[in-house]
Amino acid sequence: MTIQVNDLDHRDAAPIVSPFTTVLSQSAAAPSVYKTVGKRFLDISVVIAMLPVVLPVILVMAALVALDGHNPFYTQNRVGRFGQIFRMYKLRTMIPNAKASLENYLAKNQEARVEWEINQKLREDPRITKIGQFLRRSSLDELPQLLNVLLGDMSLVGPRPMMIEQTPLYPSMSYYMLRPGVTGPWQVSERNASAFAARANFDTEYSRTVSFWLDLKILLRTILVVVRGTGC
Template identity: 65%
Template sequence: MSVRIHDGVTDYEKHNVAKRVTWVAPRRHRFYRSLGKRFIDIFLVIMALPLVLMLSVLIMMDGHSPFYRQERVGRGGRIFKLWKLRTMVPDAKAELEKYLAGNDEARREWDAYQKLARDPRITKVGHFLRKSSLDEIPQLWNVLTGDMSLVGPRPMMPEQRDLYPGRAYYALRPGLTGMWQVSDRNASTFAERAEFDTTYERDVSMGLDAKLIVATVGVVLRGTGQ
């Protein structure tokens, strides 16, 4: 199957029907899948540790604790704690519910995409970190501990499992970057992530991972994150 790249989408409701995606266990590149991918993960994580320290100091200067943890679904459905740089105000979940309760359009956007183009909870430093996707950097620790990989599906929260129509996600370690992360991520719905994950699981190789890591540099430089 091919991954569809969408133009700008404004009609949130037309994406609310999840598209079911089939998945077949691949047989290619078994050595890379089992050993090579993990070795490259560990090597590149060690090289990036100074960047984590620099960004954490930047957040502390903004008056906030730099790190926080959230639950995510890992390979095989196992729940793990994901590390991120703090980009939102305290009690962000309560602030979100209060905002959505008084804004019907934002509620429809959140239900379709599980994110907001204009999220009032994000701090000034947080806007920069999210635009550049640098708020994801502490997940290098999750890569080092084996909960994640440098390249893989976007980690999803436990409460999002019912919104996800695919199966390939559960055969992979979630990734710091991946096909969805370097694509039209701001235009595709949450359910459409399954298409990217199915394509990646079918085609995963060292060459594909290298292309996605290089593409991630372009995403960071263009500042397309939200």
């Protein structure tokens, strides 16, 4: 199995918000002990503990995607902490050439274009494959991001990873203060209802109140989201 790589090589990409990096670093100069040490320790400990169960699930899901005629893995550039660009890993849920397919669909469907511009997602997305619909509802497509957690690009809990082209739509600095999360407050609340810009409210509140107990609560709520199949 191979991993398909999209966009530019993250090693050659400059931080997306480099003018703000110094300000953000100073703002985060005196965080709590949990933020500086405990959160990272929790990430690594939980991921290592989950690997014996998660790895077989990833391999089975990858095989199902491959049987559907698609490369099972792909990576995409996302914006991380302090605007650093990183490669995010996922199981494939969309058809090949999804970007061109989306542009063609939006050009023919004005209602869908408005929905996309507001939410940065579609309720009826023509790019998603049949197995991809299951993976998204169950959130199993996110499991390869545990590798990003081990690498330090992401955290188990944090803001939803943002694409580079989405940064002009994000109205706050809160996102850049944190590592993006496999799950987070937005993901377990209004996952399919809120507009893209509304994510900033969740990120700001989370950045202000982050703690071990809050992360534990979000992780437990994530299990309910997965069981109910309300992923997006």
